[in-house]
Amino acid sequence: MSAWADNEGGRMRLVALAPDAAGKIRAALQIEPKPGWITYWKEPGGNGIPPQVTIAAGSAVTLDAIAYPVPKHFFNGAIEDIAYDAPVTLPLSLKAAGKGPVEIDALAFIGICRDICIPFQANFQLKLGPAIQSHPEEETILRAADARLPQPPSTDFDVTAHAMSPDRKTLSLTLVLPAKGSGESKGPPDIIVTGPSGYAFTKQIGGKRDGASFKVDVAIGKLPDNYDISGKRWGVLVIDGARAMETTLAFD
Structure with missing residues (x-):
């Protein structure tokens, strides 16, 4: 070294x-x-x-x-x-x-x-x-x-659906989250969405946890002028308690 x-x-x-x-x-x-x-x-x-x-x-x-x-x-x-x-x-x-x-x-x-x-x-x-x-x-x-790296997606921790709103103001996510033990916080996970280089989106709107399922909208701020999301790959990091998972979101 x-x-x-x-x-x-x-x-x-x-x-x-x-x-x-x-x-x-x-x-x-x-x-x-x-x-x-x-x-x-x-x-x-x-x-x-x-x-x-x-x-x-x-x-x-x-x-x-x-x-x-x-x-x-x-x-x-x-x-x-x-x-x-x-x-x-x-x-x-x-x-x-x-x-x-x-x-x-x-x-x-x-x-x-x-x-x-x-x-x-x-x-x-x-x-x-x-x-x-x-x-x-x-x-x-x-x-x-x-x-210390985030885990890849797994059956108990993954993004199962995602969709960008037509006005590109919100990204809807559906996640499977790890089961919580007795006494563990059941609050929302920390979600960091990475779009074009230099852009990160973290503001959650109306998140709802139902057992292992969590649905939430992430506010998408200003994107580059004339940005076309079709065919792009964005990243998402989800931190839930002691576990973290990172995956990509395809916009085909």
């Missing part, structure tokens, strides 16, 4: 294991905000900065995807943030070309905020050793990061 890069509001570093036989590299960006500071989810809400990881041009390594552990919702008056207020590790799916030695040259850019938001940028260069070497600390970090 790399050395830590430090900032007024926290620190971050790159963690990675050697590529497997197919060239896949398990890696992660580890971020530790200081107490009282936050860093952001992929769609940060009002004014935040989403994490960005860029691999140097001409590198033998490519970035396929960034995964995001379950965030929290923060409200400060009219300002809404979707973020993390504790250490968080973002799993990275990387791919190495060829069979020779591998060096990752990555630029990470995040926002880290308290009263104001401070851009935090760091370059990480990391040489990866042979895959046969054991790296228990890195493996522990990566396993813990994977465990």
Whole structure:
């Protein structure tokens, strides 16, 4: 793993294991905000900065995807943030070309905020050793990061129906939610709908829980001019108690 890069509001570093036989590299960006500071989810809400990881041009390594552990919702008056207020590790799916030695040259850019938001940028260069070497600390970090990711849909936790209103002002959702034990809150789940890049919708209208079923409308704010939703895929993250599920919504 790399050395830590430090900032007024926290620190971050790159963690990675050697590529497997197919060239896949398990890696992660580890971020530790200081107490009282936050860093952001992929769609940060009002004014935040989403994490960005860029691999140097001409590198033998490519970035396929960034995964995001379950965030929290923060409200400060009219300002809404979707973020993390504790250490968080973002799993990275990387791919190495060829069979020779591998060096990752990555630029990470995040926002880290308290009263104001401070851009935090760091370059990480990391040489990866042979895959046969054991790296228990890195493996522990990566396993813990994977465990904090939202679940895929399942029979007891899923979006079973969705429909956009003709005026594109509301998105109707029908969900199956996990069964609640005795003493657990039966309030509404936290729902974050992600539309076009840079857009997140969270305001619920008239949610009703009936056993495991939950029906709700989500208010859709302003969309880009001339935006055509036909054929698009949106995301939805549902947080219900200790469980979270993430899936896509197809608008065909």
